[in-house]
Amino acid sequence: MSRLRFQRFIRSSLWLLPVLCLAAGVLLVVATLAVDRATGYRLVPQSLTGTPSDAQTILSSFATAMVSLTSLVLTVTLVAVQLAMGQFSPRIVTALLDDRFNQLAIGLFGATFLVAVLTLREIRGSDTGTVPGLSMLLSYVLMFASLVVLVLFVHHAGQGLRVAGLIDLVGDRSREFIVREHGELPVVTGGPDEVVAAEPGNVVRVDRPALVTAARLADCVLELVPVVGDFVVGGAPLFRVHPGARAAVAADGGPAHRLRIADVARHVLLGPERVHTEDLAYGFRKLVDIAVRSIAQPFNDPTTTVQALHRLHDLLRQMATRPLPPGEHRDEDGVVRLLERTVSWDGYVRLAFDEIRLAGASEPQVTRKMCAALADLRSVAPPDRQEPLDRQLRLLHAAVRRAHEDEEDVVAALTPDTEGIGSGADVTVAPPPRVVPAPH
Structure with a gap:
């Protein structure tokens, strides 16, 4: 029971991952500073790090930016929680707060801030002083990683604020639990002459020419069961293979002219949400x-x-x-x-x-x-x-x-009016007919 409580604490903790990232950042910068001191700050030439004045300016900018980025991540996360609570369900809050990507972003930004500040303290002099080159390179790497994570976070937050994103968040986690407890095999409802969907999703695109070619090589007729845009559950029929194809359907192996289930299923793209491509x-x-x-x-x-x-x-x-x-x-x-x-x-x-x-x-x-x-x-x-x-x-x-x-x-x-109430025959006045005088 103690182990289960500890596992639950690890999974539900909102601050554990950020704190671990901060600790990792401190350990990394302490190690790099120790290497810099041991090598007399000559391990990395100043042509890469710049003069002490340049390094101080760069690290100060890094530290300021990291504070802003951390505030942005926290603000967006809170806005997402408020929107989800008000528009969808208060019970979605836990799933949003437990999002490991948000916690990783906060932890990375915080670790980059600590590395920049601790490295800044080690710089000596102005133009002729010493610069901890390895620690500066570590700051550069973490800053680049922070920029990449920022772009990914914006995309992640935008996807998470969609109703489909929130539904998928809960659905995917629940599905992972089923797979973890009962195995990875989907519940297959298809018969021997049916091709089933391996994963759930909406039908967003169908490569019809490729399917026609595959059916021609196997000398069969494929019937697409869902309509484009339909949601298909995992293990449900995706295609029916009509008479004459029973011997041609093979899950693995077989001659090249035989119809392979995997080859057919890959010509139908399933996505988390409907799109306008073919729908x-x-x-x-x-x-x-x-x-x-x-x-x-x-x-x-x-x-x-x-x-x-x-x-x-x-x-x-x-x-x-x-x-x-x-x-x-x-x-x-x-x-x-x-x-x-x-x-x-x-x-x-x-x-x-x-x-x-x-x-x-x-x-x-x-x-x-x-x-x-x-x-x-x-x-x-x-x-x-x-x-x-x-x-x-x-x-x-x-x-x-x-x-x-x-x-x-x-x-x-029931009076026709293209503007609802505004241009109907009962609310407009027609101009009097214009009489054109006859020429003399």
Whole structure:
């Protein structure tokens, strides 16, 4: 039990790693100063370290910079903790404070400060004095390492402030516990004709030409199970290998023409978060999130929702007459080798309007903009793409009638207006027609 308590103290201690870094810095500088004294401060020539005046100026700058960098790291860490507590969960604080990278950055900056100060004390004279050359080189190395860690820390902090970063922080640590306690083998749910994902993550990129080539060499058809952007859990099916490929699937070894699971899986890139590279639906999702959040309490900002609807309207208008990506990919002989599910026109329309319609049915500014957008899309969409738009208009009318009791309010809320309330036919005045006199 004492050993377990000690292990828990080591893992949960916030100051242990920084203190160890400080102690290591002191030991290093004491050792280098001892070597410098033993060699009469002639081990490293002053052509590398500069004169005593130069060394004093450089070390003073190092010490000042380290104090600022340490303050920056502590400030950013506290800001991250406050944001995470207020926006996500107070229980995320421990995971953030236990972040070893933040502790390492604080410890490195503190150790560099101590090395610079202790080396500064050893400099004698001005232009003709002595400089502890080895200790100066140690200061240079630690300062360079501090600059590198600073850049990495900024990147690390930016990633950690994202909601996906915080979720991954807790998820990865919990997953590490499962692996540590129960082994490294994932829970495989796939069958003999399925290729499973070794690690969890979102599908961010698919190398379709490479997959078509691999399937052609193995004389099989690959079916991508998740849609691009989907989250795949570790051990879940990534591909299905269709009939005729059972004998071609091999986890290891085999002739060159046989399909290797590892070769197929590496052509699908899994990431911690969705990206826009091949995932158009993710752009829609971001805009919808902004729109829905803007009309939720306590924000109540329908104007921002209308701005998001402007861009959703524009995106759907660009897609209305264009063919959507096919779900079949053929080889050079015209044989289908790769199958994947893609988002349909109906899917994009629902993604753009369903949640906003449900959240904003009581906001006339939102419903008027939606009516204008849907009317415009109906004017350009081909006949086979009209039904999803008609469905949205029908559901919007029903939702507005449930939200408003007065018929005049219902009529006003369903009047098309591209700016919500601002350019509709009921709030603008048309200029009188200009009469051009006939020539004599």
